Amino acid sequence: MIRVVLPAHLRTLARVDGEVRLAVTGQVTQRAVLDALEAAYPALRGTMRDQATGRRRPFLRVFACEQDLSHDSPDAPLPEAVAAGAEPLLIVGAMAGG
Amino acid sequence: MSSVRVLVGTRKGAFILTADGRRDRWDVSGPHFGGWEIYHVKASPADPSRLYASQSSSWFGQVVQRSSDGGRTWEAVGNKFVYDGPTGTHQWYDGTPHPWEFARVWHLEPSWHDPDTVYAGAEDAALFRTTDGGQTWQELPGLRTHPSGSVWQPGAGGMCLHTILLDPREAGRMFVAISAAGVFRTDDGGQTWRPMNRGLTSEGIPDPTAEVGHCVHRIAMHRSRPGVLFMQKHWDVMRSDDAGESWREVSGNLPTDFGFPIDVHAHEPETIYVVPITSDSHHYPPDGRLRVYRSRTGGGEWEALTEGLPQRHCYVNVLRDAMAVDALDPCGVYFGTSGGQVYVSPDAGDHWTPIVRDLPAVVSVEVQTLP
Numbered sequence: 015m016i017r018v019v020l021p022a023h024l025r026t027l028a029r030v031d032g033e034v035r036l037a038v039t040g041q042v043t044q045r046a047v048l049d050a051l052e053a054a055y056p057a058l059r060g061t062m063r064d065q066a067t068g069r070r071r072p073f074l075r076v077f078a079c080e081q082d083l084s085h086d087s088p089d090a091p092l093p094e095a096v097a098a099g100a101e102p103l104l105i106v107g108a109m110a111g112g
Numbered sequence: 113m114s115s116v117r118v119l120v121g122t123r124k125g126a127f128i129l130t131a132d133g134r135r136d137r138w139d140v141s142g143p144h145f146g147g148w149e150i151y152h153v154k155a156s157p158a159d160p161s162r163l164y165a166s167q168s169s170s171w172f173g174q175v176v177q178r179s180s181d182g183g184r185t186w187e188a189v190g191n192k193f194v195y196d197g198p199t200g201t202h203q204w205y206d207g208t209p210h211p212w213e214f215a216r217v218w219h220l221e222p223s224w225h226d227p228d229t230v231y232a233g234a235e236d237a238a239l240f241r242t243t244d245g246g247q248t249w250q251e252l253p254g255l256r257t258h259p260s261g262s263v264w265q266p267g268a269g270g271m272c273l274h275t276i277l278l279d280p281r282e283a284g285r286m287f288v289a290i291s292a293a294g295v296f297r298t299d300d301g302g303q304t305w306r307p308m309n310r311g312l313t314s315e316g317i318p319d320p321t322a323e324v325g326h327c328v329h330r331i332a333m334h335r336s337r338p339g340v341l342f343m344q345k346h347w348d349v350m351r352s353d354d355a356g357e358s359w360r361e362v363s364g365n366l367p368t369d370f371g372f373p374i375d376v377h378a379h380e381p382e383t384i385y386v387v388p389i390t391s392d393s394h395h396y397p398p399d400g401r402l403r404v405y406r407s408r409t410g411g412g413e414w415e416a417l418t419e420g421l422p423q424r425h426c427y428v429n430v431l432r433d434a435m436a437v438d439a440l441d442p443c444g445v446y447f448g449t450s451g452g453q454v455y456v457s458p459d460a461g462d463h464w465t466p467i468v469r470d471l472p473a474v475v476s477v478e479v480q481t482l483p
Contacts, residue, residue, distance in 0.1 A: 023147055023148065023169065023171070023172060024172065027172075027175065056188075057175070057188035059191065059192070060173050060175075060191045060192060061172040061191075062172070064173070065191070065192045065193075066195070066214065071172065071173060073170055073171040073172075074171060107171045107172075110170070110171075
């Protein structure tokens, strides 16, 4: 199972506590994980990726294994530790509050 | 006894304020959707239990919430707002072409007759409609693709479609207002639109009396008389007696004719309310005195309403969708401020009292009158 950590506002919107665990078939990529996330929690559609363009929202970042994956191709394989469920994929609101 | 339910959108969540018909003791629920900007919450006239809320955030985009129990519980519904066809460009602040980009929904206007049909006014300016209770949204592209669209430009808050008035008598007629393009009217359900800005004069555009380009802040009508419209423009309070075909100024003796909201008394179609604001760069009331102005003559002659409102050191703003009236007798008038106060006058403006004082900055106020 893929582990995903959502920011607090998206946990509230999806009505989940803590980590989300998802089954992802095929290659584990950002796109595959976000597709699975939106399929499991339809309220999240459009909150991470623009629905018209499919692009990541500019104030939303993607981290894993202490790496910033935000600018990787959405179709690039995620780290093996994420694919194996050893490490979570972190969906993070950009540090722009205050 | 009748009751009222006040739907308040703020910069950090929605609040629902309820009271019986005396309107002197209030229950407050919220924040709903805490931390999110709630541009608008509005109920269906056809089903008072059906509410819609526009929830948005710079981080996570647009969400639409729907309640079927008067705001006790909510569910996220469809939020896919995609322009229909090529988007083209409008003017950016510097006058250069800028592609249309959806940012958020400013205003939700449910149908008079069908709780599942709702119109949504968007930034960048466009009109969307749902007929399935918000699950899916379709643009009515005839507005955005109007030949004048390429010269529309954003106001300070963005290029927003902020006002939608559905004519209760003529099924295909509606009015919208866009900052800064002006008023448009359709008579065929949104397929085709005509600018309705004759009589407006605006500094800051090359031709002050141009057909489009005016920064209209809000328009209002009384349900019994949909051919009469009132407008608070960036500067100037205006009136139309021919369904928008022409406008004349009715600013009269207002201390300043800049402001955002304008509304009409529930039972007196010639009684209207505005909140004068010092100027477009000040965004607070003149002399630090928060005054609602009422005209009982449909404009022109205005009286200051001050009883219960702060008359010194007050520097809040009142935004365009942050005023509403109930349908009780006497008519209740409500408005919210950028300082987080929501005021009520249960006697048509003669006396005011704060319902709440310390909410986040108020963006919108709507009122339901319940049996």
